[in-house]
Amino acid sequence: MALVEKVLIVGGGIGGMCAAILLRRQGIDVDLVELNPQWAPDGAGITISGPTLRALREVGVVDDVLRVGGSWRAVDFCDTSGQLTATVPIASAHGADDLPGAAGIMRSALAAILADATRSAGTDVRLGVSFEKLAQDAQGVDVTFTDGSRKRYDLVIGADGVNSTVRPYVKPDFAGPQFTGQGSWRAVVPRLRENSSIYMGKTTKAGLNPISATQSYLFVLDKREGMDFITQDKWPQMLAELLEEFQGPLGALREGLLDGTLKDHRVLYRPLMGHMIEGPWHRGRIVLLGDAVHATTPHLASGAGIAVEGALVLASELGRKRSLEGALLAYAGRHYDRARLVVSASGRLGEIERAGGSRDEHTQTMFNAIQALREPI
Incomplete structure (x- = not known):
């Protein structure tokens, strides 16, 4: 008996959907509620590291991700004029030599693939709905939903992101995520190279990662003193200003942002937040997953991946332990070090x-983290 x-x-983000798929595979009844009625995330592209591809293969969706998205086995480093200065191979994750070193895909495309798999697995999905109140006892959790309905569960998983509303039930004293002093800019642009490419300026680093056969997403990180609100109409102009020192391919993209010829660019800005919460990650029959406990910046392209891994570990422990308390303790125990590695190394890269x-320290920090994440979960 389960x-x-x-x-x-x-x-209904990446971690929540993966958890639903994996738990349904064990024959567990799963309800998933997602407040966004469209179930469509904002964003341009997302990078999927080799370890994340390995995890998505366990979930059962990696073939669809690689078919829809773009992938690469090396990174091209270029100067501000776009001239190639070095090409660095990217190794696949251990146990996944048949998969590329990394991939990219539109966030909306990845969400659609996982949404189809979540529903196909037999998950009862309700959109535009969340919970209003959780009340637990030793045997279960009574949930009152925002649509007025009520239901009782054996376990509630809070996979509701960096600003989780489930988290106060587990970690009531947590002060909240902290601004990291950087902002992330992204835009959808034409694919210019087979590989991922990094353009190194004196003050700015920009990159292009393939997200399909014809498109890449442009990413730039900038330094900011605070989380000042920036209206969306200013995003293209501000991104163009960040690219001012670049000529060549990035210069052409910059001009396209300014004169309006770069169509469907979907420029997106967001301030970067982060936190790493100490375990355990549950209280009674309520447990946290993904950004709710370990939110990271994009420096290692592993924020989504560590949420997928968390879903794999949680489902695994629920499937093999004899007590719920033991399973939830083991989940945090197994997953904590890898999640902390991603959060701490990403934070140091941002600093x-x-x-x-030091560029040498930056390179070494990134290399050490990537090598560690290639190891089996």
Whole structure:
């Protein structure tokens, strides 16, 4: 008999959907509620590291991701004029030599693939709905939903992101995520190279990662003193200003942003937040997953991946432990070090970039983290 028979997942992001798919595979009844009625995330592209591809293969969706998205096995480093200065191969994750070193895809495309798999697995999905109140006892959790309905579950999983509303039930004293001093800019642009490419300027680093056969997403990180609100109409102009020192391909993209010839660019800005919460990640029959406990910046392209890995570990422990308390303790115990590695290394990379610090330390920090993440979960 399974430890839990009825599970509620709050949050229909990448981690929540992967958890639903994996728990349904064990025959567990799963309800998933997602407040966004469109179930469509904002964003341009997302990079999927080799370890994340390995995890998505376990979920069962990696073939669809690679078919729709773009992939690469090396990174081209270029100067401000666009001239190639070095090409660095990217190794696949251990145990996944048949998969590329990294891939990219539109966030909306990845969400659609996972949404189809979530529903096909038999998850009961309700959109435009969240919970209003959780009340637990030793045997279960009574949930009151925002549509007025009520239901009882054996376990509630809070996979509702960096600003989680489930989190106060587990970590009531947590002060909230912290602004990192950087902002992230992204835009959809034509694919210019087979590989991922990094353009190194004196003050700015920009990159292009393939997200399909014909498109890439442009990413730039900038330094900011605070989380000042920036209206969306200013985003293209501000991104163009960040690219001012670049000529060649990035210069052409910059001009396209300014004169309006770069169509369907979908420029997106967001301030970068982060936190790493100490375990355990549950209280009674309520447990947290993904950004709710370990939100990271994009420096290692592993934020989504570590949420997928968390779903794999949680489902695995629920499937093999004899007690729910033991399973939830083991989940945090197994997953904590890898999640902390991603958060801490990404945070250090951001600190080096903001301070104009050592490029050697930046390179070594990134290399060490990537090598560690290639190891089996």
